[in-house]
Amino acid sequence: MWTxxxxxxxxxxxxxxxxxxxxxxxxxxxxGVPFFEGLTVAAIALLFFMHGAKLSRQxxxxxxxxxxxxxxxxxxxxxxxxxxxxxxxxxxxxxxxTPLTLGxxxxxxxxxxxxxxxxxxxxxxxxxxxxxxxxxxxxxxxxLATPLLVMLIMGAQATGxxxxxxxxxxxxxxxLLLPFVLGHLARPWIGDWVARNRPWLSKVDxxxxxxxxxxxxxxxxxxGLWQTVGLGPLLALILACCVLLALVLVLTTALARGLGFSKxxxxxxxxxxxxxxxxTGVPMAQVLFAGSALGPMLLPIMLFHQIQxxxxxxxxxxxxxxxxxxxxxx
Numbered sequence: 001m002w003t004x005x006x007x008x009x010x011x012x013x014x015x016x017x018x019x020x021x022x023x024x025x026x027x028x029x030x031x032g033v034p035f036f037e038g039l040t041v042a043a044i045a046l047l048f049f050m051h052g053a054k055l056s057r058q059x060x061x062x063x064x065x066x067x068x069x070x071x072x073x074x075x076x077x078x079x080x081x082x083x084x085x086x087x088x089x090x091x092x093x094x095x096x097x098t099p100l101t102l103g104x105x106x107x108x109x110x111x112x113x114x115x116x117x118x119x120x121x122x123x124x125x126x127x128x129x130x131x132x133x134x135x136x137x138x139x140x141x142x143x144l145a146t147p148l149l150v151m152l153i154m155g156a157q158a159t160g161x162x163x164x165x166x167x168x169x170x171x172x173x174x175x176l177l178l179p180f181v182l183g184h185l186a187r188p189w190i191g192d193w194v195a196r197n198r199p200w201l202s203k204v205d206x207x208x209x210x211x212x213x214x215x216x217x218x219x220x221x222x223x224g225l226w227q228t229v230g231l232g233p234l235l236a237l238i239l240a241c242c243v244l245l246a247l248v249l250v251l252t253t254a255l256a257r258g259l260g261f262s263k264x265x266x267x268x269x270x271x272x273x274x275x276x277x278x279x280t281g282v283p284m285a286q287v288l289f290a291g292s293a294l295g296p297m298l299l300p301i302m303l304f305h306q307i308q309x310x311x312x313x314x315x316x317x318x319x320x321x322x323x324x325x326x327x328x329x330x
Contacts, residue, residue, distance in 0.1 A: 012206050013306050019214050020302075024226060027218035036215045043208035044283040045179040050201060051114070051139070051279075052183025053194045066130045069265050073112070073134050076252060076273035078145050081108040084247060086153055088240075095236040099296035100229065102154055104240060106285065107300045109149035111142025113275040120312050124319035126267030134272050139280055143177050144169055146284055171287050176280075205279065212282045213298065220295025229296065241304040245311060248274045267319055271312060278305040 028036045085108030093101045114135040121131040147169050187194075194201060252273045256266040281301045289297050 015206075015210060016213065016302065019210050020217055023214050023217035024221050027221040028215060029218070029222060033218075036211070036218070040212050040215045040286060041175065043211045044175060044286065047179075047205055047208040047279065047283065048176045049179040049183035049186075050194065050205065052180040052185075053187050053190055054183075054198075066127070066133075066265070068259070069127070069130055069261065069269060070134055070137070072252075072255060072259070072269050073272040074138065074141065076248065077112050077138055078109070078141070078149065080251070080273075081248065081276075082149055082153055084108060084244060088244070092236075092240055096233050096240065097229070100233055100237055100299060103297045103300040104237075104244075105154050106150065106297050107241075107276055107281070107304055108244075109146050109153065110276045110281045110284070110301065111146065112138040112272055113277045113279070114139055116309060116312070117271050117275050120271045120316040121268055124267045124271070124316040125264065125322075126271065126319070127262075127264040130265070131268045131272060134268065138272070139277065140177070140180075142277070142280060142284075143172050147172060147288060150288055172284060175287060176283060209279060209282050212286055213302070216282070216286060216294035216298055223295075229299070234299075237300060238303055238307075241300060241307050245274060245304065245308055249311070249315070263319075263322065270315070274312070275308055276301060276304055278302065 082105075085105045089101055089105065092104055096104065112135055117135045118128065118131050120126075121128050249270060252270045253266065256269040261269065278301055282298060285294055285297045
């Protein structure tokens with residue numbers, strides 16, 4: 001049983017749970033808050049700098065011409081997902097409460113993942129160049145699209161009366177996009193070093209996310225997070241994440257087949273359009289939402305992230321088992 005459990009729950013997930021527990025028991029307070037906030041800003045900048053340094057320009061060019069596939073994935077990521085959130089809000093709010101429902105809406109407007117989408121495409125023998133281009137572009141588009149969608153579908157209820165989408169885009173661009181661009185520009189000098197040191201650099205990525213989660217949950221715990229989120233809403237949230245993912249997987253598969261995409265392209269569409277990025281969502285929430293609102297905003301994406309990894313790992317293994325003859329025919 002323990003082997004099966006560890007098969008689906010990786011070390012990062014266990015550490016993430018541990019960080020949430022630590023923030024619940026020993027939250028950052030008083031003089032420790034400015035220190036952790038400053039450290040968080042630096043960690044986020046480093047995270048996106050490394051993302052930029054990892055991105056190959058050749059991969060972007062080789063995958064960019066597949067415009068029909070990209071339109072389908074971006075349509076699901078930034079149009080269909082938010083619509084599902086808006087349509088499902090009347091059903092979710094009585095069970096989840098307003099803070100977690102807003103967190104689900106925030107989940108719906110986030111860009112897709114980069115690393116896991118590419119990894120699953122590789123495992124399932126999908127269109128890897130298109131997946132690399134699509135996932136990378138999704139993160140960049142999200143820097144502009146996510147703050148605008150937050151304002152459009154969540155409004156002042158989540159962001160406060162003084163929320164300005166233009167200022168949010170500018171702030172996100174300075175904290176996320178600028179380090180990303182600088183990292184990519186530095187790739188000719190540090191690209192080989194980054195490639196050689198990917199194993200331990202991935203730990204830097206994960207540490208940045210854990211630090212942001214600790215800082216965010218500390219503020220929420222001090223603000224009374226666990227007094228407002230009980231076991232019932234938490235179980236309802238898990239169910240809501242499962243239903244949302246199932247809907248998107250069914251719709252993307254049906255649309256890819258209906259539009260006549262190859263099996264490789266179908267795989268890229270399914271894994272690209274069904275994913276939401278924890279690595280991007282956590283830093284963005286740090287910029288867009290303040291104080292105690294951060295915890296409920298992050299809970300849905302943290303749960304959805306683990307659920308999507310488990311489900312997509314099973315799907316990728318099934319795709320990988322298809323005969324080579326079928327792949328060639330498609």
